[in-house]
Amino acid sequence: MTRQMPSRRHAIAEDLRHQISTGHFKAGERLPSEAQLATRYAVSTPTLRSALALLQGEGLVEKIHGSGNYVRRPLRRFTYVGGIGPSPIPPLRATVRTTNLEAQGDLPALLNVPPLSPLTELLYVTHDGKAPHSLARIYVPRDLAPADCPAPDQMRVRMADLRPPLAEIQERVGARLPTQEESTALRISTSLPILFLTRVATNAAGRVVEASLIVLPGDRADALFTTHLKPDEGTPTE
Structure with a gap:
């Protein structure tokens, strides 16, 4: 059975998720700009934003318009x-x-x-x-x-x-x-x-x-x- 390779957006999301979980990016910290991340992962800006949207949907990252993407602090329910x-x-x-x-x-x-x-x-x-x-x-x-x-x-x-x-x-x-x-x-x-x-x-x-x-x-x-x-x-x- 052929194992399907993850899409670029899922691979990018997984890498960022790992960096957040290991403390490379800390709670409340601003992530590099979308342009910088797109260059780092050699993808288009839409692909990079799609990867960030996965993390935003999981509650790991929040986007503050006009400021950037931040690692979300743990939320109280x-x-x-x-x-x-x-x-x-x-x-x-x-x-x-x-x-x-x-x-x-x-x-x-x-x-x-x-x-x-x-x-x-x-x-x-x-x-x-x-x-x-x-x-x-x-x-x-x-x-x-x-x-x-x-x-x-x-x-x-x-x-x-x-x-x-x-x-x-x-x-x-x-x-x-x-x-x-x-x-x-x-x-x-x-x-x-x-x-x-x-x-x-x-x-x-x-x-x-x-x-x-x-x-x-x-x-x-x-x-x-x-x-x-x-x-x-x-x-x-x-």
Whole structure:
């Protein structure tokens, strides 16, 4: 049986992977430029970038646009916990940008409002140290928008304290590849799968009070959902 030789991109990726694992390139260190690496391995720039994309997909290398490729530091894993109230994951530094807009595209159906209804978008990017951890777009009706820019956990607590109270939180989880915008914001490869969560909170009067679109890189995040059962009945309860 003839043994198939590895492709150039796989051979380059394996060599760089070995240099990273043996400490030749250390965590946080910038790799030689793509032009330098292409010359070193005697390949075209597209072939070299394809090799780096393999390492980016494995979480070994991260590409910072305008700066270069770096050996990624070991990542802490986090668990997204559904339901009401603050998430028990360790505190993360968050940046937030608030924008007033009108409901268009998928938003009218998501929030059950007429098209062009006034909404407020809160765009959160959380960081674990310097590494981006998650991206979330939270949409709320304009009359329910917070006057300040609360942290993500504070936002969840405020939703839990609303009157009328929350009656239902529906969370849908899927996996897909990131968009270019998400890839840039989270500093991940476009070939690295993400967890994509859609969270819709409805109050006791039947009004949708929050819709969130949450992106979590698949190399550092899990999602946990717990069902509580009534004693001796075996039926779900909140």
